[in-house]
Amino acid sequence: xxxxxxxxxxxxxxxxxxxxxxxxxxxxxxxxxxxxxxxxxxxxxxxxxxxxxxxxxxxxxxxxxxxxxxxxxxxxxxxxxxxxxxxxxxxxxxxxxxxxxxxxxxxxxxxxxxxxxxxxxxxxxxxxxxxxxxxxxxxxxxxxxxxxxxxxxxxxxxxxxxxxxxxxxxxxxxxxxxxxxxxxxxxxxxxxxxxxxxxxxxxxxxxxxxxxxxxxxxxxxxxxxxxxxxxxxxxxxxxxxxxxxxxxxxxxxxxxxxxxxxxxxxxxxxxxxxxxxxxxxxxxxxxxxxxxxxxxxxxxxxxxxxxxxxxxxxxxxxxxxxxxxxxxxxxxxxxxxxxxxxxxxxxxxxxxxxxxxxxxxxxxxxxxxxxxxxxxxxxxxxxxxxxxxxxxxxxxxxxxxxxxxxxxxxxxxxxxxxxxxxxxxxxxxxxxxxxxxxxxxxxxxxx
Amino acid sequence: xxxxxxxxxxxxxxxxxxxxxxxxxxxxxxxxxxxxxxxxxxxxxxxxxxxxxxxxxxxxxxxxxxxxxxxxxxxxxxxxxxxxxxxxxxxxxxxxxxxxxxxxxxxxxxxxxxxxxxxxxxxxxxxxxxxxxxxxxxxxxxxxxxxxxxxxxxxxxxxxxxxxxxxxxxxxxxxxxxxxxxxxxxxxxxxxxxxxxxxxxxxxxxxxxxxxxxxxxxxxxxxxxxxxxxxxxxxxxxxxxxxxxxxxxxxxxxxxxxxxxxxxxxxxxxxxxxxxxxxxxxxxxxxxxxxxxxxxxxxxxxxxxxxxxxxxxxxxxxxxxxxxxxxxx
Numbered sequence: 001x002x003x004x005x006x007x008x009x010x011x012x013x014x015x016x017x018x019x020x021x022x023x024x025x026x027x028x029x030x031x032x033x034x035x036x037x038x039x040x041x042x043x044x045x046x047x048x049x050x051x052x053x054x055x056x057x058x059x060x061x062x063x064x065x066x067x068x069x070x071x072x073x074x075x076x077x078x079x080x081x082x083x084x085x086x087x088x089x090x091x092x093x094x095x096x097x098x099x100x101x102x103x104x105x106x107x108x109x110x111x112x113x114x115x116x117x118x119x120x121x122x123x124x125x126x127x128x129x130x131x132x133x134x135x136x137x138x139x140x141x142x143x144x145x146x147x148x149x150x151x152x153x154x155x156x157x158x159x160x161x162x163x164x165x166x167x168x169x170x171x172x173x174x175x176x177x178x179x180x181x182x183x184x185x186x187x188x189x190x191x192x193x194x195x196x197x198x199x200x201x202x203x204x205x206x207x208x209x210x211x212x213x214x215x216x217x218x219x220x221x222x223x224x225x226x227x228x229x230x231x232x233x234x235x236x237x238x239x240x241x242x243x244x245x246x247x248x249x250x251x252x253x254x255x256x257x258x259x260x261x262x263x264x265x266x267x268x269x270x271x272x273x274x275x276x277x278x279x280x281x282x283x284x285x286x287x288x289x290x291x292x293x294x295x296x297x298x299x300x301x302x303x304x305x306x307x308x309x310x311x312x313x314x315x316x317x318x319x320x321x322x323x324x325x326x327x328x329x330x331x332x333x334x335x336x337x338x339x340x341x342x343x344x345x346x347x348x349x350x351x352x353x354x355x356x357x358x359x360x361x362x363x364x365x366x367x368x369x370x371x372x373x374x375x376x377x378x379x380x381x382x383x384x385x386x387x388x389x390x391x392x393x394x395x396x397x398x399x400x401x402x403x404x405x406x407x408x409x410x411x412x413x414x415x416x417x418x419x420x421x422x423x424x425x426x427x428x429x430x431x432x433x434x435x436x437x438x439x440x441x442x443x444x445x446x447x
Numbered sequence: 448x449x450x451x452x453x454x455x456x457x458x459x460x461x462x463x464x465x466x467x468x469x470x471x472x473x474x475x476x477x478x479x480x481x482x483x484x485x486x487x488x489x490x491x492x493x494x495x496x497x498x499x500x501x502x503x504x505x506x507x508x509x510x511x512x513x514x515x516x517x518x519x520x521x522x523x524x525x526x527x528x529x530x531x532x533x534x535x536x537x538x539x540x541x542x543x544x545x546x547x548x549x550x551x552x553x554x555x556x557x558x559x560x561x562x563x564x565x566x567x568x569x570x571x572x573x574x575x576x577x578x579x580x581x582x583x584x585x586x587x588x589x590x591x592x593x594x595x596x597x598x599x600x601x602x603x604x605x606x607x608x609x610x611x612x613x614x615x616x617x618x619x620x621x622x623x624x625x626x627x628x629x630x631x632x633x634x635x636x637x638x639x640x641x642x643x644x645x646x647x648x649x650x651x652x653x654x655x656x657x658x659x660x661x662x663x664x665x666x667x668x669x670x671x672x673x674x675x676x677x678x679x680x681x682x683x684x685x686x687x688x689x690x691x692x693x694x695x696x697x698x699x700x701x702x703x704x705x706x707x708x709x710x711x712x713x714x715x716x717x718x719x720x721x722x723x724x725x726x727x728x729x730x731x732x733x734x735x736x737x738x739x740x741x742x743x744x745x746x747x748x749x750x751x752x753x754x755x756x757x758x759x760x761x762x763x764x765x766x767x768x769x770x771x772x773x774x775x776x
Contacts, residue, residue: 084737085732087738088525092525113524113740114526201631254611255611256609256610256611257631258610399739399742415631415720415721
């Protein structure tokens, strides 16, 4: 009996030790070093994008690691839908990455939270002066730089099948200019199993893909400029709600979309005749559905009243940021300088790989591409650059909860769950609640 | 508890030879364990055996829970000092209509799934109990198969079933109906999510129910048959009362698990259309999306409130359907 008890006591002690060992904290790898005298080891998390992007990042991370011995970059791809959860878990454990991809809209909130290191002194002056003037403000808060931009991509462009347009008796050289004309096209192009067009129809996609059309309808987003109160009940939004509602309820867009807004597969597979999508869809069409290119034309997305000078898209895009708690900020900045701000040929290669579906943010990269016949001969690049990017607005910096509240209103109206006044009232109340609870009043970025 | 049977034996030995025992007692120094009260000493082994589990529960369940409640009074940032905000986040969650909508969605889903599973499982288990051994073994395996399918895989399979040209629309087409946008119509989306939840859950429930049925003495059924009771009467007056505790277990575990359903709506609808399938856990998961300190504290507080809600529901069920020892225990 005594021996048995001893065994039990010993087993208990072992179990407790194992449990405690399991609890022992991980010292983390943020800012870790390869040992005294070795290279500074930094971690780099990249949000997962199109496959060619992962290949491009991997290639140049390897080249950077091979080109010098001071800094070693550990590269990791993280799926977008688990990014926040994984990042927060890493931040809680102190293992957050030194360098991470961050979208323009996430910069002001991150700066307010003290999450990003200021980069002005970590990168040379010529790196900042090379950034195009319309993008410079995207990465600044109160005049200081907290990110280095990589690209811009407009969120909404109209793609259409020239062969189907001709067959429907429409002129492919005169794409629709107003929302009413677009609805007419969608109706005429809906035949059998082919729907007139695809566009976002669920709140999480509508939340960001409709920003440009919100600007187009009203000239503002559903919140005051100083973020003091909701502005979702403005009657000018009625046309926007009716536009989405008509497309869905008339059955001119897929009733059960198989993929999200950014995915061009339904268009590529011939299930829809037109597509609202970001400029990135050009890359997907070129790489996955090359046969579709010869029958595809692009145009700026129509405007509510036909005025082409009004914005129809926001300019989204990605940057690299350095974590404020990184122990190797200089090393992290050195990597960013190499990848995004150094030899223009590196970024020129990126835009070539993308099939010119994304747009440069540096003058020197434009110059590097100017002599590239593939870039100058691209049938889509000039239209998107001159007519969509030129009128594009910056992504809003407020919390996504606000975008989601307004998008839920659009979805409610589309799917017949609410009428427009009820939906906008609900959105307005939700936005006011976000403003109050997240103390947003007066915190809107200046300029 | 394990020591208990040994003690009367020792005492019996002492009674037969008192002198030997008293000499041994005089020589032996008093051990620390003997200073512990007798009733605690008697259960020492039992306490020692449950200690690892208590320690693990304390470290991985109790302490995180207590700490989570503590943290819910702060707006947490991983980069700045946490700001004490008292009950602010409780107020934010409790005044958010979407929190209540998500609870309602969870309850509606549970009401669709759990009673259906219980009825199906009872009928199927009653049928299995009448089969030959070989046939019953085959059927049990067949019934259990969905339980080993990952719910993500099941969700994807059912997304295909509900597509425009999927099986569901083909089937209703036979009756001249449809096609329906099953997963993108507010009225059909939640029942469409409930179907795979039932399919995944009824296998385990059937086997548990079958084990309960096989535990009922056969003599009860024989007497009932002799008295002329039919299948429904035997089920009503013998099977169901004898399975009271089994049904209670399946009811409580089914309700708590279904209200917390997460993967099926995440994969099939992402909570849509217009939050029609936004279950509480999915609501909490999605509120974690923003990178702000607010989002972190909000989702933590919502999770704690969900814990309280589900705990309360379980308590109410236990009070309403009190568990009892089975009649032949």
